[in-house]
Amino acid sequence: MKFGFPFLKHAIGNFFSKPSTVNFPAVNVDAKPGYRGRIAYYPDKCVNCGMCIKVCGPIAITRTSEDVEEGEKITYEFDLTSCTFCGMCQDFCTTKAIEMTTDYHMVAEDPKDLVVRGERIKKKVAGKLTCSDSCVYCTLCAKQCPEGAITVDRANKTWTVDEEKCVKCGICIDKCPKKSLSFAEVEEGVVCSDSCVYCTLCAKKCPAEAITVDRANKTWSIDREKCTKCGICISACPKKSLSMGDINASSPCPEAADVPAPTKVEPKAEEAAPAETPANNGKLTCSDSCVYCTLCAKKCPVEAITVDRDAKTWAVDEEKCIKCGVCVEKCPKKSLSFEE
16 A cells, blocks of 8 residues: 555546646647648639649649630649648649648548549630730740740740640739730731741742732732631741731731732833833853852852852752842842843
């Protein structure tokens, strides 16, 4: 009995004191501040940028989409059995659609109960992403694009978007400091840039004969009704001046809608009719006045001319030459001409 007396005092004291443990789950206990528990997903805030999927290390986030009558049905699922609760998805979500809650009640018999799921109907965005002339090529849109669909070349002042990658989330529009980006209806067709040298190769290759090139006036025009958008002219263009783009956008190279049809003026009785511009017949030849400056070779749109300055030789590939006359015009010594 003497052995039990030292513990009797503690036993009686513990009988009348509060327990050291918490009566859980009868009594709920709040998690400590900053605890990362069950994920909460708010579909109405989600713009479907997919950034959370990219930064998720354990690949616990999946996305599915389905075209419905109202638009696009987008479903996100967060598998808590794979999630490491690192919080990266929450940190990278710019619209605060993902939140790490302090809910630690994640004991379940069925794994399906540990999947956070949310869906929304995203209305289809009309038009394509376009950039206006107010763009300063700051590259912020490209940096913020979660899909890497935008490319900006500051040196050449060009802006392009990969339509297949673009999910039309609108993040780039919100981040653009000049408000240059927008979704606009685009009527696509063949357009010509200012790199055109009016070599007429596009017109010659067009199977529908929809393209007209006036070398004298440096105009390029296309009959939209004839054009079948086959792309042969784009492939044939040596300067890569042609592309599929917005035909309503302003272009440095005039098109059919902007170029008035030529009016035939009858000559007066006392005046003689002007002679027609002769075609470039015969072969391209070079005279002895040539100084082998290589300018003709550099300006040739089909790379048909070869100049060797050391050996002082000049040669032309007749099969490649399209007789556009660019080399003749650019020659500083007027050494080139077409001879029968």
